[in-house]
Amino acid sequence: MVGGTLLFPGQGSQYVGMGKDLYRKYELAKETFHEASEAISMDLTKLMFEGSMEELTRTEYAQPAILTVGMAMYKIYRDLLGKAPRFLAGHSLGEITALTCAGGILFDSAVRIVHRRGELMRDADAAGSGAMAAVISLSAAEVAEICKHASSSFQGGAEIVVVSNINSDDQVVISGHKGVLNEAVQRISKRGGVVIPLHVSAPFHSPLMAPAAQLFAEELKGLKLGTLQHPVVSSVTARLYRSADEIPAVLTEQITAPVQWTAVIRFLLENGVLEAVEMGPQSILKKLANNSTALRVLSFDHEPDREQLLGKGRDEGQDYSLDFINQCLTIVTCLRNRNRDLEQYEQGVVVPYREVQSMLNELQLSRGRAEWKHLVKAYEMLISVFHTKLVPENEQKDRLEQLLQDNGLKDRLGSEFLASNRS
Numbered sequence: 001m002v003g004g005t006l007l008f009p010g011q012g013s014q015y016v017g018m019g020k021d022l023y024r025k026y027e028l029a030k031e032t033f034h035e036a037s038e039a040i041s042m043d044l045t046k047l048m049f050e051g052s053m054e055e056l057t058r059t060e061y062a063q064p065a066i067l068t069v070g071m072a073m074y075k076i077y078r079d080l081l082g083k084a085p086r087f088l089a090g091h092s093l094g095e096i097t098a099l100t101c102a103g104g105i106l107f108d109s110a111v112r113i114v115h116r117r118g119e120l121m122r123d124a125d126a127a128g129s130g131a132m133a134a135v136i137s138l139s140a141a142e143v144a145e146i147c148k149h150a151s152s153s154f155q156g157g158a159e160i161v162v163v164s165n166i167n168s169d170d171q172v173v174i175s176g177h178k179g180v181l182n183e184a185v186q187r188i189s190k191r192g193g194v195v196i197p198l199h200v201s202a203p204f205h206s207p208l209m210a211p212a213a214q215l216f217a218e219e220l221k222g223l224k225l226g227t228l229q230h231p232v233v234s235s236v237t238a239r240l241y242r243s244a245d246e247i248p249a250v251l252t253e254q255i256t257a258p259v260q261w262t263a264v265i266r267f268l269l270e271n272g273v274l275e276a277v278e279m280g281p282q283s284i285l286k287k288l289a290n291n292s293t294a295l296r297v298l299s300f301d302h303e304p305d306r307e308q309l310l311g312k313g314r315d316e317g318q319d320y321s322l323d324f325i326n327q328c329l330t331i332v333t334c335l336r337n338r339n340r341d342l343e344q345y346e347q348g349v350v351v352p353y354r355e356v357q358s359m360l361n362e363l364q365l366s367r368g369r370a371e372w373k374h375l376v377k378a379y380e381m382l383i384s385v386f387h388t389k390l391v392p393e394n395e396q397k398d399r400l401e402q403l404l405q406d407n408g409l410k411d412r413l414g415s416e417f418l419a420s421n422r423s
Contacts (some may be wrong), residue, residue: 005087005268005276006077006101007285007297008070008094010259011200014062018281018301019069020049025406027323028079029072032107036068039111044068059201060118063093064111070097070280071107073300077279080310080408082319082369087268089233091285092165092205092259093117096251101279103229104244116219117212121202121255124212130203131178132164133185138193140166140262146191147174150184164205165259168292173198173259175206205258213255220248238263265293277309310408319369324407325360328378329353331399338390348388352381375409 022029023045037044047056048065056062070090074097077083090098093114100110135143144163151160161176161184174184181203185195203209225244232241236250238260268276275296278285283299290297298305332353339345356378363370382403386396403409 004083004085005089005273006074006085006098007276007278007289008088008090008097008101009066009278009280009282009284010090010092010094011059011062011066011204012198013280013282013284014056014066015281016048016051016053016056018048018065019072021303022069022072022076023049026072026076028075032072032075033068035108036064036071036111039108040064040115057199057201058118059122060115063114063118066093066280067097067100067110067114069301070094071100071110073279074101077277077300077309079321085230087231087233087271087273089235089264089268091167091235091261092254094280095232095235095254097280098232099228099241099244099247101230102232103226104232104241104247106224106226109223113219113223117216117255120212120215120219121204121209124209125202129177130175130206130208131181132173132175132198132200132203133181134167134171134173134196134198135188136171136194136196138172138188138191139169140172142191143172143174143188143193146187147176147184150180150187151176154180154183160207162206163258164203165261166263167259167261168288169262170292171288173205175203176208177203205254205256207256209255213252216255217248217252220251223248233264233267235259235261235264238267261288265289265295269293269295307408319371320375322360322363322368322370324375324403324409325356325363325370325378327403327407328382329357329360331382331403332385335385335389335391339388344388349385352384356381 019029019033023033033045033048044061044065047061048069056065085101088098088102090096096105096110096114099105100107105113140163147161147163151157151162159177159180161174161180163172164175165173167173174181176184188195225247228241228244233239234241234250236254236257236259241247241250273295275298276289278297278299278301281301283302286297286299286302286305289295298309300306300309332349337345337349359374359377363374382400385391
C-alpha cells in the first residue's frame, strides 16, 4: 500500500530529550537507538536524553542523533501503518536519512558515515573562521546578489559568503567567512531584510567546506550501497535518484552545494503531493511548508500530529504488528483472579485466552501480521477476562489506557471500551 510523502530535517533540529517518548513507548525505537550507539561506540541515547545542548549541537554528534531519531520514527510509521512512502526527501543531512530509510544505505553504515561527516565538517573550520545566518523577507536572488558584491569587494575578495540554503520564498541562509558575512548582513539589513545569526559549528554548504567534501568522497568509496526501495528526491538537484549508484557523488557535492529546498517542495507539488509527514526532531520543515506553500505537513515529533497520523487509514484491510495481541495475552497472565466460579472462569478466561493464543500462533506461522479483526478479537478477550476475574475498574482503566496509548489505538478501541462499560 502506498502512503504519504516523508520529509527528514537536517542539523539545527536537535534538542535534549528528543526521541525519549518514542524510546519509552516503542520497542522498535529502543532497538534503533541501541543500534546507533553500537555503530559509533558511544552512548548516543544518553547524550540525546541527558547531555547538554552544547555537546549535542557539535556536528559530529548532532548528525548521527538526528538521523537516528528520523529512522526510529520511520520504523514506527512503517510498522503501525504498513504503508510504503510515495516519496522521501531530506533537508541536507536529512537526505542521508531519507536514503537510509529507502534502503540505499544500511542503517549502521549511515550512522558511522554521518558521524564521520560531522568530524570532517568540524575540522574543515577548526579555526572558527566561518559563520551562518538566516535571512527573512528578501528573495534568494536578492540575497545572492548581495553576497556576490560583498565577496568581491570585502578585503579585496579574500573572503567569501554565499547562499547556502533556499528554504522558502522568503527565507534563505547564508554561509561564509565571518568578516564578509557580517558585511553582507549589514547590506541585507539596509535592503530591509531580517537577519538571524545561527549557532552552528561550521559554515555548512559553502566553499569553505571543500576540504571536508574531498575527504568525505574518500570515505564514501568504501560504502556498501543497497537498492533504493522508494523514490528519493535530492536536496542538491531537486530530482529523483535514478539509482543508489548516484549516492556517493551527490552526497559529496551536497557538502559545498546549497540546499534547494524550495525546488524540492516544488517538485512534490508538481507531482500531486498535497500532504507530507516530517520525520525527525521538532517541526522545522512543517513550519517552512505550512507558512509558505500549499503543502500540508504533519510532524511526527508533535504528539497531536502523531496521534492523528497513526489513527489515519486504520481500516479493516490494514495490516498491523502482532505486538498488540502479544501484550493483551501478557496482561491476562498478570491479573489477579477474584472469581471462584469455575464455570465462569472457564468460559470467560480459559476459552477466549486459548482462542486468541491459537490465533496468534497461526498468524506468526502464516503472515506475521494481523488484520483489524484480529486486534478486536484480542481486545474483546481482554475485556472478557477483566470482567470474569472481577478486576477493579480503576485497574482496568489504567491497564487499558497504557495498552492503547502504547499502540496508538486510543481513539478507536478506547471508545469501544467506554461503551462496553456503560452497557
